[in-house]
Amino acid sequence: MISFNRNETGGPRKIGLMGGTFDPIHVGHLVTAEEARQQFDLHCVVFVPTGIPPHKKEEAVTHPEHRYLMTSLAVMSNPSFFVSRLEIDRSEPSFTIDTVNHFFRSEDPDPELYFITGADAILEIFTWKDYEELLSRCTFIAVSRPGYSLDRFRGTLRHTCPDLLDKVHLLEIPALAVSSTFIRERVALGKTIKYLTPEPVEQYIKKHSLYRTDI
Ligand code: ATP
Ligand code: MG
Secondary structure: OOHHHOOOOOOOOEEEEEEEOOOOOOHHHHHHHHHHHHHOOOOEEEEEEOOOOOOOOHHHOOOHHHHHHHHHHHHOOOOOEEEOOOOOOOOOOOOHHHHHHHHHHOOOOOOEEEEEEEHHHHOOHHHOOOHHHHHHHEEEEEEOEOOEOHHHHHHHHHHHOHHHHHOEEEEOOOOOOOOHHHHHHHHHOOOOOEOOEOHHHHHHHHHOOOOOOOO
């Protein structure tokens, strides 16, 4: 049994969930999760790598086991961070509602769930499966990303869906203009990725020749 499923205190636990392709995980993800953990006093943050991502072409994404292992290596040094195999072990594409329900039902009493995501993604929530149930199950933490200001997000939300303002907490995080795409491109160009991702992940990428286009 993984310890984030244990209820040591007897009270509802505040669990952060961070979904992503994590191809590869990088400092932007880690700083975001840590900031959310502290600001919202979360017991833990569980990273949930996607299996077959519904929005990305399967063949364009690195094998789930590689992404799972890199994510595990990245969180090793933080006792509050965990990685879940839930989505990568499913044969079907996962919807956020299924993942959230899984974590909701895995604890007694019911946990307080916080879904951590980039602010830009939240604006598409109406297209997500069973979004009304989703909003009743968890609180959303929408984080700033370089190139995407929370002021713009707040304005758009107020205009398009004022009801969501109560359901979504906005979190300004130290800007890190790094993305997985940026890392993949740098590896393909033979450029260094030192400090953009934890060292064990950098070593893993090297060892398995991930993201190289010359082999
Ligand atoms: P890709 O370039 O392949 O799309 P990505 O860097 O956007 O990768 P994802 O795995 O797609 O990473 O993102 C997972 C979550 O982390 C998303 O909610 C995304 O908005 C958020 N995120 C990614 N990078 C950052 C960053 N630098 N700062 C804040 N949030 C980020
Ligand atoms: Mg992305």
